Each structure stands twice: as C-alpha cells, then as structure tokens.
Amino acid sequence: xxxxxxxxxxxxxxxxxxxxxxxxxxxxxxxxxxxxxxxxxxxxxxxxxxxxxxxxxxxxxxxxxxxxxxxxxxxxxxxxxxxxxxxxxxxxxxxxxxxxxxxxxxxxxxxxxxxxxxxxxxxxxxxxxxxxxxxxxxxxxxxxxxxxxxxxxxxxxxxxxxxxxxxxxxxxxxxxxxxxxxxxxxxxxxxxxxxxxxxxxxxxxxxxxxxxxxxxxxxxxxxxxxxxxxxxxxxxxxxxxx
Amino acid sequence: xxxxxxxxxxxxxxxxxxxxxxxxxxxxxxxxxxxxxxxxxxxxxxxxxxxxxxxxxxxxxxxxxxxxxxxxxxxxxxxxxxxxxxxxxxxxxxxxxxxxxxxxxxxxxxxxxxxxxxxxxxxxxxxxxxxxxxxxxxxxxxxxxxxxxxxxxxxxxxxxxxxxxxxxxxxxxxxxxxxxxxxxxxxxxxxxxxxxxxxxx
Numbered sequence: 001x002x003x004x005x006x007x008x009x010x011x012x013x014x015x016x017x018x019x020x021x022x023x024x025x026x027x028x029x030x031x032x033x034x035x036x037x038x039x040x041x042x043x044x045x046x047x048x049x050x051x052x053x054x055x056x057x058x059x060x061x062x063x064x065x066x067x068x069x070x071x072x073x074x075x076x077x078x079x080x081x082x083x084x085x086x087x088x089x090x091x092x093x094x095x096x097x098x099x100x101x102x103x104x105x106x107x108x109x110x111x112x113x114x115x116x117x118x119x120x121x122x123x124x125x126x127x128x129x130x131x132x133x134x135x136x137x138x139x140x141x142x143x144x145x146x147x148x149x150x151x152x153x154x155x156x157x158x159x160x161x162x163x164x165x166x167x168x169x170x171x172x173x174x175x176x177x178x179x180x181x182x183x184x185x186x187x188x189x190x191x192x193x194x195x196x197x198x199x200x201x202x203x204x205x206x207x208x209x210x211x212x213x214x215x216x217x218x219x220x221x222x223x224x225x226x227x228x229x230x231x232x233x234x235x236x237x238x239x240x241x242x
Numbered sequence: 243x244x245x246x247x248x249x250x251x252x253x254x255x256x257x258x259x260x261x262x263x264x265x266x267x268x269x270x271x272x273x274x275x276x277x278x279x280x281x282x283x284x285x286x287x288x289x290x291x292x293x294x295x296x297x298x299x300x301x302x303x304x305x306x307x308x309x310x311x312x313x314x315x316x317x318x319x320x321x322x323x324x325x326x327x328x329x330x331x332x333x334x335x336x337x338x339x340x341x342x343x344x345x346x347x348x349x350x351x352x353x354x355x356x357x358x359x360x361x362x363x364x365x366x367x368x369x370x371x372x373x374x375x376x377x378x379x380x381x382x383x384x385x386x387x388x389x390x391x392x393x394x395x396x397x398x399x400x401x402x403x404x405x406x407x408x409x410x411x412x413x414x415x416x417x418x419x420x421x422x423x424x425x426x427x428x429x430x431x432x433x434x435x436x437x438x439x440x441x442x443x
C-alpha cells in the first residue's frame with residue numbers, strides 16, 4: 001500500500017529515540033498518521049513543525065497499518081508565523097481543532113481548501129479571526145452538524161437574523177429571539193454575508209462555532225475543545241481582535 | 243538474550259544499560275562486556291560514581307538545575323550577574339549555554355515546553371516560580387532561550403504574557419544563520435527567520 005501527495009503537518013510526537021509519529025492533513029486522504037524514521041533528527045525537526053506544508057509519500061504493508069512517511073518540505077509556514085504571538089496562537093488552535101475533530105483517513109476537501117486559505121492569511125489579524133470562525137462553521141457543515149443561517153427557525157423570514165438557537169443550530173430573528181435572549185447564541189452579521197467585522201462579531205462567532213463544535217462533535221467522543229483554542233481567544237481578546 | 247549462557251547479574255546489567263538513551267540490547271551487551279573486561283579500571287569506579295551521584299545530586303529549588311548542592315553552584319556563585327535571568331527548557335540547554343560561556347547571569351530551567359499534543363500545561367512546568375523570581379527586585383532582564391520550534395515559541399509567548407507586570411525587560415535569542423552556515427544549505431524556515439531578524443550593519 002502506498003500513496004503520495006501533499007499536506008500540512010498537524011502534530012508531531014516523538015516515538016522512541018529517533019522517530020516521530022506525525023499527523024498530516026491531506027486533501028484526498030484527510031487526517032492521516034504515519035511514522036517518520038529519523039523524525040527527531042536535526043534536519044527533519046525543522047520540517048516537522050505544525051503548519052508546515054510537505055510533500056508526502058506513505059507506505060505500509062497493509063492499509064490499516066500505521067505506515068511510514070517520507071517527507072520533503074515545500075513551505076515553512078511555522079517559521080514565518082512563529083514570531084507573532086497572535087499568528088502562533090491561531091496556528092496552534094487551527095491545527096489542534098483539525099487534529100481533534102477530523103476523523104482519521106476521511107477526505108474533507110472543502111475543509112482542507114479553507115484550511116489552506118486560513119493558514120495563508122494567519123499573518124493578518126484583521127482578516128484571520130473572522131476566517132477562523134467561517135472555517136469552523138464549514139467544519140461543522142462538513143461533519144454533518146451545519147448551522148442553518150438562511151431563514152428564521154420561528155418565522156421563516158430571512159431579515160434581521162441576529163441569533164442562533166443552541167438546540168437546532170438554526171438562525172432566529174431578533175423579534176423571535178426576544179423572549180429567549182439568555183439562551184440564544186448571538187449571530188455575527190459577517191456569517192450571513194456582511195462585509196464588516198467587529199471584534200464583538202469575532203467573539204460572538206467563536207462562541208457560536210465553539211458551542212456547536214463542543215456539544216455536537218466533541219462531547220460525542222467524550223472530549224472538550226482543545227486548550228489551544230481557548231488560548232487563542234484569550235490572545236485575540238487581549239489584542240482587541242475579539 | 244540467551245538466558246542460559248549468561249549469569250543473572252550480567253543479564254540484569256545488560257537490561258539496565260539497554261534503558262539508557264542511545265543504547266539498545268546489542269550495544270548494551272557490548273558495554274557490559276567492556277565493563278566486565280575492565281572491572282577495576284572502569285566498572286568499580288563507574289559503580290562508585292553512579293552511587294555517589296545518586297546520593298548527592300538533587301534539583302536546585304531556585305532554578306531547577308541539577309547539582310550536588312541546593313541552591314546550586316550557579317545560583318550561589320558571587321561573580322554572576324544577579325540582574326539577568328536566562329530561561330531554558332532543560333538542564334541540557336543550561337549546560338549548552340554554560341559551555342559557550344556567553345552568559346554570566348543566573349538560569350531558570352522550565353523542565354520542558356507547553357505542548358497540547360503531549361498534554362503539558364503551564365502548571366506542569368516551572369513557570370509560576372519563574373514569575374515569582376522575576377518579580378524580585380534584583381531581576382532586570384529575562385532572556386528566553388527557548389528552542390525555535392512551535393512549542394518552544396508558544397512557551398516563550400506565554401511566559402512573556404505573564405511577565406508583563408513583573409517590570410522586567412524580556413528578550414529572546416536571535417533566530418537565523420548559524421556561524422559557519424552557508425545560505426545554500428539552510429532550510430527555508432531558517433532563512434525566513436534570519437531575514438526577519440536582520441539588523442543594521
């Protein structure tokens with residue numbers, strides 16, 4: 001069994017004295033694990049950093065085996081983002097969410113495409129926090145827990161949508177949400193087409209997608225959201241971007 | 243191991259040696275044979291040195307270094323600059339810094355880096371004691387000598403965030419072209435880091 005392709009490093013874990021078990025995100029194969037021989041060597045260590053884009057070749061005797069990766073660096077995104085605390089927090093959260101939520105060896109091409117766009121923009125804090133929210137919303141959709149933000153769940157209208165029902169994941173108009181404001185989740189305008197994003201919108205968006213990722217995806221497998229996501233939100237808040 | 247041909251004492255020695263980093267069962271066997279052949283010249287002094295180290299070595303409660311005294315000889319050395327504190331991940335990094343002789347201040351060993359994958363959280367590292375030390379009046383500068391990895395830099399940013407109110411200058415080691423390094427042989431990430439850290443010349 002073997003395949004070749006490109007992908008992003010999601011995690012690296014030392015295995016034994018010289019090898020590493022890595023998780024990569026490939027467009028056709030999804031999240032895929034494999035062993036890299038000599039993965040903790042001086043030359044490979046720089047390549048095996050989360051967020052780096054690599055050429056991959058995977059081999060195993062049987063498809064269900066862990067298998068071995070041969071890797072070659074294509075882009076050192078981690079080194080580009082490492083100096084900036086916000087970008088690094090975003091990178092850690094992005095890879096942690098992908099690692100924790102995506103099922104192994106299932107293709108999520110659209111999530112992958114959005115992942116690439118988000119990673120490419122992680123150095124611009126005016127853009128990436130909103131992209132992150134959109135990526136998480138897309139991740140929910142890809143996993144079958146998509147939010148329905150087209151019309152109000154109560155009235156069927158599509159104007160003045162301001163909240164989302166935590167029970168159904170459907171949008172709710174301001175008037176219909178009025179009696180349940182303490183239970184409803186705020187719906188940021190940029191998630192339904194507005195081009196303007198405020199820090200409060202980003203905070204609302206992260207709370208919205210975080211709620212559904214945790215309750216729909218993570219709780220089902222007895223997990224919570226990764227700490228890296230909470231650290232990213234804290235950094236964004238401190239910097240005034242959320 | 244062929245248990246019938248080797249005595250239990252040697253077998254035990256080999257199995258313990260095989261647990262050392264860099265040694266597998268085969269190299270442990272060679273090391274055991276070398277020790278047996280040089281019983282008086284190597285085996286007994288090694289056994290004594292190991293027993294002596296096991297009895298006397300402890301972790302310095304101030305900085306996290308390993309030494310035969312607590313506080314360690316670096317923390318108590320009078321000639322060192324008490325205003326500079328260099329934060330390193332492990333004792334191996336402290337030894338590397340000391341070998342270079344480039345730093346004559348005090349150290350703080352974190353004991354690792356934050357890692358979501360390995361589940362290492364701030365409370366698992368010596369970060370609280372670092373913040374307490376940094377808030378002491380004598381510390382003027384904290385130098386973060388962390389590895390240039392995602393985990394190393396995540397830890398460095400975390401520490402920087404928590405030293406905001408300590409009233410100390412926080413700096414970090416430069417990333418870039420190593421001495422003797424040729425650009426043609428450097429990876430793209432190192433060149434990117436070097437370009438970002440360029441300075442007037």
